[in-house]
Amino acid sequence: MTEPTYDETxxxxxxxxxxxxxxxxxxxxxxxxxxxxxDVKIKYKQAIFGPVWAIxxxxxxxxxxxxxxxxxxxxxxxxxxxxxxxxxxxxLLPWLFINTAISGGGMSLxxxxxxxxxxxxxxxxxxxxxxxxxxVDMLLSMIVFFGLIxxxxxxxxxxxxxxxxxxxxxxxxxxxxxxxxxxxxxxSALTVMFRDLKFIIPFITQLGIWLTAVNYPQAFFIFKHADxxxxxxxxxxxxxxxxxxxxxFRWAIVGEELQTSQLMASIAWALVLLVGGxxxxxxxxxxxxxxx
Amino acid sequence: xxKPAISVENICKAYRIGLATxxxxxxxxxxxxxxxxxxxxxxxxxxxxxxxxxxxDIYWALKDVSFDVQRGEVLGLIGRNGAGKSTLLKVLSRxxxxxxxRAVMRGRVSSLLEVGTGxxxxxxxxxxxxxxxxxxGMRREExxxxxxxxxxxxxxxxxxxxxxxRYSSGMYVRLAFSVAAHLDPEIMIVDExxxxxxxxxxxxxxxxxxxxxxxxxxxxxxxxSMDAVASLCTTVIHMKKGRPSAKLSMEEGxxxxxxxxxxxxxxxxxxxxxxxxxxxxxxxHKLAIRSxxxxxxxxxxxxxxxxxxxxxxxxxxxxxxxxxVGLSNSRGQRVVLFHTEYQQGRTFKGADExxxxxxxxxxxxxPGSYSVDLVLGDGFTMVERVERAxxxxxxxxxxxxxxxxxxxxxxxxxxxxxxx
Numbered sequence: 001m002t003e004p005t006y007d008e009t010x011x012x013x014x015x016x017x018x019x020x021x022x023x024x025x026x027x028x029x030x031x032x033x034x035x036x037x038x039d040v041k042i043k044y045k046q047a048i049f050g051p052v053w054a055i056x057x058x059x060x061x062x063x064x065x066x067x068x069x070x071x072x073x074x075x076x077x078x079x080x081x082x083x084x085x086x087x088x089x090x091x092l093l094p095w096l097f098i099n100t101a102i103s104g105g106g107m108s109l110x111x112x113x114x115x116x117x118x119x120x121x122x123x124x125x126x127x128x129x130x131x132x133x134x135x136v137d138m139l140l141s142m143i144v145f146f147g148l149i150x151x152x153x154x155x156x157x158x159x160x161x162x163x164x165x166x167x168x169x170x171x172x173x174x175x176x177x178x179x180x181x182x183x184x185x186x187x188s189a190l191t192v193m194f195r196d197l198k199f200i201i202p203f204i205t206q207l208g209i210w211l212t213a214v215n216y217p218q219a220f221f222i223f224k225h226a227d228x229x230x231x232x233x234x235x236x237x238x239x240x241x242x243x244x245x246x247x248x249f250r251w252a253i254v255g256e257e258l259q260t261s262q263l264m265a266s267i268a269w270a271l272v273l274l275v276g277g278x279x280x281x282x283x284x285x286x287x288x289x290x291x292x
Numbered sequence: 293x294x295k296p297a298i299s300v301e302n303i304c305k306a307y308r309i310g311l312a313t314x315x316x317x318x319x320x321x322x323x324x325x326x327x328x329x330x331x332x333x334x335x336x337x338x339x340x341x342x343x344x345x346x347x348x349d350i351y352w353a354l355k356d357v358s359f360d361v362q363r364g365e366v367l368g369l370i371g372r373n374g375a376g377k378s379t380l381l382k383v384l385s386r387x388x389x390x391x392x393x394r395a396v397m398r399g400r401v402s403s404l405l406e407v408g409t410g411x412x413x414x415x416x417x418x419x420x421x422x423x424x425x426x427x428x429g430m431r432r433e434e435x436x437x438x439x440x441x442x443x444x445x446x447x448x449x450x451x452x453x454x455x456x457x458r459y460s461s462g463m464y465v466r467l468a469f470s471v472a473a474h475l476d477p478e479i480m481i482v483d484e485x486x487x488x489x490x491x492x493x494x495x496x497x498x499x500x501x502x503x504x505x506x507x508x509x510x511x512x513x514x515x516x517s518m519d520a521v522a523s524l525c526t527t528v529i530h531m532k533k534g535r536p537s538a539k540l541s542m543e544e545g546x547x548x549x550x551x552x553x554x555x556x557x558x559x560x561x562x563x564x565x566x567x568x569x570x571x572x573x574x575x576x577h578k579l580a581i582r583s584x585x586x587x588x589x590x591x592x593x594x595x596x597x598x599x600x601x602x603x604x605x606x607x608x609x610x611x612x613x614x615x616x617v618g619l620s621n622s623r624g625q626r627v628v629l630f631h632t633e634y635q636q637g638r639t640f641k642g643a644d645e646x647x648x649x650x651x652x653x654x655x656x657x658x659p660g661s662y663s664v665d666l667v668l669g670d671g672f673t674m675v676e677r678v679e680r681a682x683x684x685x686x687x688x689x690x691x692x693x694x695x696x697x698x699x700x701x702x703x704x705x706x707x708x709x710x711x712x
Contacts (some may be wrong), residue, residue: 006297006398006400006478007398007399008396008397008398008401009386009396009397009398009401009460010394010395010396011383011384011386011388011389011390011394011397012393012394012395012397013389013390013391014389028429029428030431030432031426031427031429033423033432034423034426034427034432035426036422038412038415038419038423041414041415041419042412042414042415044415045415045455083325083621105555111370114406114409114410115409115410115427117382117387118387118405118406119385119387119405119409119410119425119427120385120386120387120403121407121429121430133498194429241675272330286388286389287389289382289387289388290307
């Protein structure tokens with residue numbers, strides 16, 4: 001009789017660089033689906049209006065920032081026939097996604113302790129699932145956004161038209177997801193190791209909306225001196241991993257001039273964040289259960 | 293001879309004391325960094341490699357553990373709290389990484405260290421079956437196929453579309469266990485999860501485990517219940533302070549465990565070893581046993597007895613808490629449980645200090661020694677448990693009114709009846 005063959009799992013301490021076990025992730029891909037499904041379900045389970053909130057929350061923020069912008073005269077710095085509402089929404093949509101990646105992703109491991117300490121599973125899925133459910137939110141919110149664009153096109157009798165650059169949206173979306181995954185892996189693992197981040201993360205997102213020029217035009221970084229000379233501080237935004245993405249969304253949707261250097265910086269940042277985030281995550285993953 | 297299903301070779305697991313309970317803080321790191329900028333590097337290396345035996349801040353949860361488990365063998369791991377049983381299961385389940393040594397698992401492994409891992413209170417029973425199944429490693433197809441069996445086994449069919457947070461704790465664990473019971477692994481690693489639900493359901497769980505065993509699956513099983521060990525296991529390893537005994541037969545193992553258990557009975561309650569689901573300061577502080585004759589550990593058969601349980605520093609423990617006082621006989625067999633929820637449907641909240649008194653109007657047990665176990669639960673899981681928190685000696689009394697009593701070989705409970 002021949003001995004049946006069994007899969008061998010070898011358990012031993014790992015040293016040095018630890019790669020991602022892609023085969024395992026693919027094998028357990030259904031688990032990722034269930035985790036995303038869980039996050040989406042739970043988020044809206046008890047709210048009477050359920051998923052409507054995915055639409056209303058960004059909409060209310062857009063209205064607030066639009067009113068502030070009009071009252072403070074920020075909207076005058078936007079060129080062309082672009083309705084300020086659309087201008088704000090075009091940036092807020094990707095920003096809310098990053099916001100979820102930072103705050104939800106950062107807390108994802110800490111708030112799923114049982115999944116770390118009571119069972120073995122591909123732990124990368126836990127922060128990944130946060131991004132998955134954020135994608136669902138974004139798609140819902142996008143439907144409203146397109147409706148809004150249609151409304152303004154009709155209202156201005158075609159004076160405002162979205163830019164043809166929208167064909168680049170899928171590529172920008174990919175970039176957005178890449179950097180969001182990177183920051184999520186990094187922050188989720190860091191939060192397990194250093195609980196202080198629980199308190200720091202809210203500040204990151206609150207400051208971030210200003211430092212990324214989401215709720216006002218980037219034109220404010222061009223400073224006119226009294227003697228008529230002009231200093232352009234926008235290159236500083238290259239230090240912000242997300243500024244280029246946000247600006248490019250505006251370029252794609254309302255046709256604002258593309259800041260190529262910022263976009264290039266954001267692409268570089270996305271790769272650095274993803275690779276660095278994954279490496280750090282894998283490096284400290286084996287200690288999660290000891291600490292969590 | 294085929295290769296064993298599990299080979300464990302010199303597995304060690306060390307914890308730097310403080311690391312496991314205290315997440316590092318940035319402040320500490322910043323201070324360290326300012327004092328010695330290269331320190332962290334040195335420490336990292338130290339953490340990885342320098343686990344010398346005599347280092348003071350190192351705690352060896354497992355030390356040189358080696359054994360093989362053959363295919364079809366049911367190995368019971370027994371030992372006191374803190375002996376390293378659960379750590380060993382976590383290493384074998386790949387949840388924590390060993391400090392050194394190596395283990396090989398040959399076959400599909402399922403580990404069940406807790407029932408209902410990943411269960412979410414906001415989701416319905418049906419949704420949780422799918423979610424929990426996926427977390428335990430089942431494929432969606434597999435869950436679909438077994439769904440009806442799972443529901444039938446759990447006996448919660450009617451409430452399948454109710455949110456789990458509205459379940460009673462019994463329903464919750466029944467559903468959770470049912471999902472786990474329908475896993476189809478070649479190697480199964482089970483922590484003490486059989487002690488869930490009511491007696492009938494526990495029997496059912498044991499039955500299910502027996503089926504698994506009969507199908508020739510390999511099982512590693514941790515339990516404090518010598519009954520469960522005796523009825524399931526073929527071999528036993530007795531863990532003491534992170535070191536394993538040689539492989540023992542079931543009888544030898546149980547005897548070795550009971551011998552050790554009686555040794556630490558003289559410690560005061562707040563110093564006694566305990567198990568906790570989350571690290572916490574000791575909660576059980578004092579147990580006083582009173583009979584009608586005052587504070588005394590001897591109680592006449594069928595006499596009245598009071599248990600005063602003092603708990604401290606648990607105001608931070610959330611949920612509706614339950615307290616159980618269990619009596620086990622000298623063979624380690626649980627005989628009765630006096631429980632706030634089962635007997636009276638009562639729960640309570642955490643407090644800084646609280647003394648609950650349990651009055652048992654009549655304790656109809658066969659004369660003998662019984663140990664008193666205390667269990668604090670939050671409706672779903674155990675919060676703290678102290679086994680052998682105290683002892684009680686039931687002495688002869690003319691309970692049936694004609695001078696005779698059975699001995700502890702023939703029965704445990706003294707219940708009156710009428711013969712005609």
